[in-house]
Amino acid sequence: MSEREIVVESIVKKYPEVTAVDHVSFKVKAGEIFGFLGPNGAGKSTLVSILTTLRLPSAGRASVGGYDVVTQANEVRRIAGVALQEIGLDPLMRSMELLTIQGQLFGASRNDARRRAEELLDLVRLRDAADRRVGKYSGGMRRRLDLALALVHNPQVLFLDEPTTGLDPASRRDVWTEVRRLNRDLGMTIFLTTQYLEEADELADRIAIIDQGKLVAEGTPGDLKARVGGESINLVFADGSAAEKAAQRLDDMAERIQRDREMVRLYMPGAAGAVASVVRRLEDTQLEPLTLTLSQPTLDDVFLQVTGQRFAKEQPARSAV
Amino acid sequence: MEAVHSSQIMTHSRKPEGRLALPHQITILTWRNLVTIARTPEALLPPIAISIFFLVIYKSTLGKAAGFLPELSGGSYIGFILPLSIVSASLAGAGVAAQNLVRDVSNGYFDKLLLTPVSRTALLLAPILAGAVILGVQAAIVIAVGFLLGLDPATGLPGVLAVLALAVLLGTGFAGFTVSAALGSGSAAATQGASFVFFPLTFLTASFVPLDLLDGWLKTAARLNPITYVLEAMRALLNDGWDMSALAQGIAATLILAVAMYALAFYALRVRTRRA
Numbered sequence: 160m161s162e163r164e165i166v167v168e169s170i171v172k173k174y175p176e177v178t179a180v181d182h183v184s185f186k187v188k189a190g191e192i193f194g195f196l197g198p199n200g201a202g203k204s205t206l207v208s209i210l211t212t213l214r215l216p217s218a219g220r221a222s223v224g225g226y227d228v229v230t231q232a233n234e235v236r237r238i239a240g241v242a243l244q245e246i247g248l249d250p251l252m253r254s255m256e257l258l259t260i261q262g263q264l265f266g267a268s269r270n271d272a273r274r275r276a277e278e279l280l281d282l283v284r285l286r287d288a289a290d291r292r293v294g295k296y297s298g299g300m301r302r303r304l305d306l307a308l309a310l311v312h313n314p315q316v317l318f319l320d321e322p323t324t325g326l327d328p329a330s331r332r333d334v335w336t337e338v339r340r341l342n343r344d345l346g347m348t349i350f351l352t353t354q355y356l357e358e359a360d361e362l363a364d365r366i367a368i369i370d371q372g373k374l375v376a377e378g379t380p381g382d383l384k385a386r387v388g389g390e391s392i393n394l395v396f397a398d399g400s401a402a403e404k405a406a407q408r409l410d411d412m413a414e415r416i417q418r419d420r421e422m423v424r425l426y427m428p429g430a431a432g433a434v435a436s437v438v439r440r441l442e443d444t445q446l447e448p449l450t451l452t453l454s455q456p457t458l459d460d461v462f463l464q465v466t467g468q469r470f471a472k473e474q475p476a477r478s479a480v
Numbered sequence: 481m482e483a484v485h486s487s488q489i490m491t492h493s494r495k496p497e498g499r500l501a502l503p504h505q506i507t508i509l510t511w512r513n514l515v516t517i518a519r520t521p522e523a524l525l526p527p528i529a530i531s532i533f534f535l536v537i538y539k540s541t542l543g544k545a546a547g548f549l550p551e552l553s554g555g556s557y558i559g560f561i562l563p564l565s566i567v568s569a570s571l572a573g574a575g576v577a578a579q580n581l582v583r584d585v586s587n588g589y590f591d592k593l594l595l596t597p598v599s600r601t602a603l604l605l606a607p608i609l610a611g612a613v614i615l616g617v618q619a620a621i622v623i624a625v626g627f628l629l630g631l632d633p634a635t636g637l638p639g640v641l642a643v644l645a646l647a648v649l650l651g652t653g654f655a656g657f658t659v660s661a662a663l664g665s666g667s668a669a670a671t672q673g674a675s676f677v678f679f680p681l682t683f684l685t686a687s688f689v690p691l692d693l694l695d696g697w698l699k700t701a702a703r704l705n706p707i708t709y710v711l712e713a714m715r716a717l718l719n720d721g722w723d724m725s726a727l728a729q730g731i732a733a734t735l736i737l738a739v740a741m742y743a744l745a746f747y748a749l750r751v752r753t754r755r756a
Contacts, residue, residue, distance in 0.1 A: 236597045245591070248589060248592070263508050
């Protein structure tokens with residue numbers, strides 16, 4: 160049936176002042192990493208709290224792993240792992256203790272819960288800190304422990320609400336690696352919210368973009384970008400006349416062609432797929448480009464197109480991932 | 481987004497494996513609370529120290545003047561004043577339950593527990609039970625100090641145990657109130673403030689003299705205060721013997737208080753975990 164799937168149908172969450180989530184519908188397939196992208200305050204965390212049973216929707220239906228989030232909340236809690244944006248750890252406890260208690264509350268025997276706790280401490284590389292109080296952990300260690308706590312009961316679906324907000328770039332990269340591994344090795348469906356464009360781009364198989372409570376776009380990162388257009392093949396030739404000849408020769412292949420001295424830019428959807436035929440066409444004419452590069456539109460371009468504004472004023476430095 | 485006309489949501493009817501019985505949940509969570517209490521001894525020492533301090537002060541300043549109390553004929557002043565210290569120790573101890581809970585609420589661990597299939601009742605009872613253990617120990621320490629100050633209970637060891645049981649019952653009931661404050665406010669300061677209700681509760685009673693010697697508004701307040709009946713029952717046990725009517729009134733007073741406070745606590749829990 161709908162094992163490991165998330166189905167969201169026209170979910171609404173109204174507060175007296177605002178409609179935080181406004182008729183949002185989408186489906187997350189079993190085993191995929193789904194990125195839920197939106198600026199601060201767009202409604203991401205509200206939706207996560209509904210899907211993880213902490214809040215009730217004002218209208219609409221949603222199911223996680225085939226269980227209704229309203230009427231079968233306890234069943235959803237059993238199969239869903241959740242790491243909320245606000246890390247909830249008792250600083251007086253040790254990580255081994257917290258993991259064991261969590262495992263027992265999910266129904267494991269004390270011994271099984273201990274064994275699982277040890278596995279998870281290895282997984283998130285906290286074995287050495289297992290018997291230290293959580294209050295003494297660094298931010299990155301807490302985040303990793305919180306992730307481990309979400310995994311004690313081998314969830315079918317994992318919710319990660321802004322898992323890298325506030326982390327330094329190295330820890331962020333660690334979380335990405337972990338998320339990919341959980342998805343690949345355990346086939347876990349992962350629902351991840353983020354306010355970082357490059358995080359969604361990097362991790363997610365598919366993305367939904369939410370803005371002011373409304374879903375404004377959905378698809379694979381590639382599809383979304385292709386829909387915006389602006390994908391191009393850039394060729395640099397030895398001199399301007401070679402470039403001009405090449406531009407004439409390739410004119411019919413591109414939607415739009417632009418020549419600037421020794422550089423030729425071919426705008427076309429599906430640019431990557433067209434590289435081979437461009438190269439073949441040029442081989443016929445003995446015009447060999449010095450360099451060939453592809454330019455992709457970014458998710459920021461997608462966001463600009465669907466909302467009419469840039470994603471966020473402050474983005475972390477775009478690292479060359 | 482195309483509109484969804486017919487719902488695609490199909491749900492299972494069977495339930496996932498692994499259910500943990502309520503008593504087991506409560507045991508695990510109570511143990512967790514006791515562990516954290518043991519790791520914050522600084523929260524335990526002040527209430528017990530204050531109770532013992534006052535006990536010694538009452539005994540040494542009022543003890544010699546107590547001859548004027550006609551009711552005390554035959555009884556000892558320590559047997560009269562010790563219940564006041566026991567009651568204040570158990571009410572202050574009840575604050576520990578709330579302090580634990582409010583810490584969990586404010587650091588987010590409470591939400592983490594809400595994400596597990598644990599019963600909401602267990603989330604409420606665990607800190608209260610842990611508080612009961614702590615205030616039982618505190619009341620026992622105060623009683624031990626009472627023995628050092630010359631306590632000679634009329635009903636012997638069984639009577640002392642009955643006094644202890646009354647103290648635990650009273651404290652656990654009062655914990656219902658402090659826990660409500662913790663759930664309602666989510667703030668440590670507000671919870672601490674609410675715990676100070678134990679001051680009027682303890683002193684608007686027949687604190688220093690028997691009820692019959694009180695007058696006017698203080699007598700009315702003391703008559704309405706359930707603590708008065710708990711004090712009278714304890715005093716009877718320590719000074720007079722098995723006075724079943726006083727004992728029954730004391731037990732009834734703690735039970736009424738407990739039922740009212742637990743109703744309040746469950747309401748506060750409902751509001752806190754309301755998903756709306």
